[in-house]
Every structure is written in C-alpha cells, then in structure tokens.
Amino acid sequence: MFTRVGARKLRRAQLDQQLTPAVILTIPRNGWIRELREALGMSARQLAQRVGVGQPTIARLEKSEAAGTIEIKTLRRIAEGMNCRLVYAFIPVDGSLEETLKAQATQTAETLLARVEHSMALEAQGATPQDRKAQVQELADELVRTMNRQIWEQDGQE
Numbered sequence: 269m270f271t272r273v274g275a276r277k278l279r280r281a282q283l284d285q286q287l288t289p290a291v292i293l294t295i296p297r298n299g300w301i302r303e304l305r306e307a308l309g310m311s312a313r314q315l316a317q318r319v320g321v322g323q324p325t326i327a328r329l330e331k332s333e334a335a336g337t338i339e340i341k342t343l344r345r346i347a348e349g350m351n352c353r354l355v356y357a358f359i360p361v362d363g364s365l366e367e368t369l370k371a372q373a374t375q376t377a378e379t380l381l382a383r384v385e386h387s388m389a390l391e392a393q394g395a396t397p398q399d400r401k402a403q404v405q406e407l408a409d410e411l412v413r414t415m416n417r418q419i420w421e422q423d424g425q426e
Contacts (some may be wrong), residue, residue, distance in 0.1 A: 273415045284364040299333035301346050308350060319349040369412055372417050377407035
C-alpha cells in the first residue's frame with residue numbers, strides 16, 4: 269500500500285533529480301536583463317520597444333532586478349522581449365531536499381534529546397557520547413520516516 273509518507277518521499281526524490289543543476293548559475297552583478305540585453309547587442313531603447321514600455325522603465329527594471337526587488341511576471345515579460353524563457357528554481361543549500369530534511373531532523377532531535385538529557389544528568393543517568401549520537405540518529409531517522417511536522421518547529425515543539 270502506498271502511503272502519504274511514501275508519496276512525499278517519492279516526490280522529494282523526483283524533485284531532487286530536477287533540482288540538481290548541471291551548472292550552478294550565479295546571478296550577474298548587474299542582473300540577467302542587462303547581461304543578456306548587452307550580450308544580444310540590444311539597446312535599452314530597443315528592448316523597451318519590444319516590451320512596450322519606455323526606455324527609462326528598462327533602466328529602472330534593470331536596477332530593480334539587481335536589487336532583487338523585481339516581480340517574476342515582469343522578468344517573464346522582459347525575457348519574452350529578448351526571445352528568452354524565464355526559468356527559476358529553489359536549489360537546496362544542503363545539496364538535495366532529502367539532505368535538507370535529514371539535517372533539520374537531526375537538529376530537532378538534538379534539541380528534543382537535550383531537554384531529556386538535562387533531567388537524566390541531574391539523576392546521574394546521562395548517556396555516553398556514543399549513546400547520545402546513536403539516540404540522535406535514531407530519533408532523526410524516525411522523524412524523517414514519519415514526516416513528522418515537528419521537524420520544522422523552531423524549538424522542537426508543535
């Protein structure tokens with residue numbers, strides 16, 4: 269039987285494949301609009317005509333993109349004016365969605381076990397470093413396996 273957790277895991281694996289870029293692109297310092305426009309040998313006035321705006325608007329949009337304040341629908345419109353297609357994605361910092369989930373689960377497990385460990389230490393029943401590491405790993409694996417939303421709570425509580 270295919271469970272909801274199984275479906276999420278499968279979708280996460282599919283997304284990981286899509287989000288693994290062959291080349292990691294960094295945004296040019298002046299933004300993609302200006303970079304591509306100049307690479308195409310297109311003036312701001314020419315792009316403005318193709319998009320149906322004034323030339324000062326293109327200059328403002330280039331600055332807005334460089335500042336990170338431009339809207340996606342505007343980027344799409346400008347891309348079309350340069351015979352391009354807008355593509356955007358979120359690329360996981362940890363390399364994959366699976367690794368992101370595991371790292372967060374481990375952090376949550378550390379937080380949860382730290383609370384219990386404090387009480388255990390007061391009663392001289394603290395775990396050895398090896399035992400604690402195994403407990404963290406076991407709890408983190410369980411959080412991932414069950415897709416427990418507690419993983420994403422800041423303090424480990426839901």
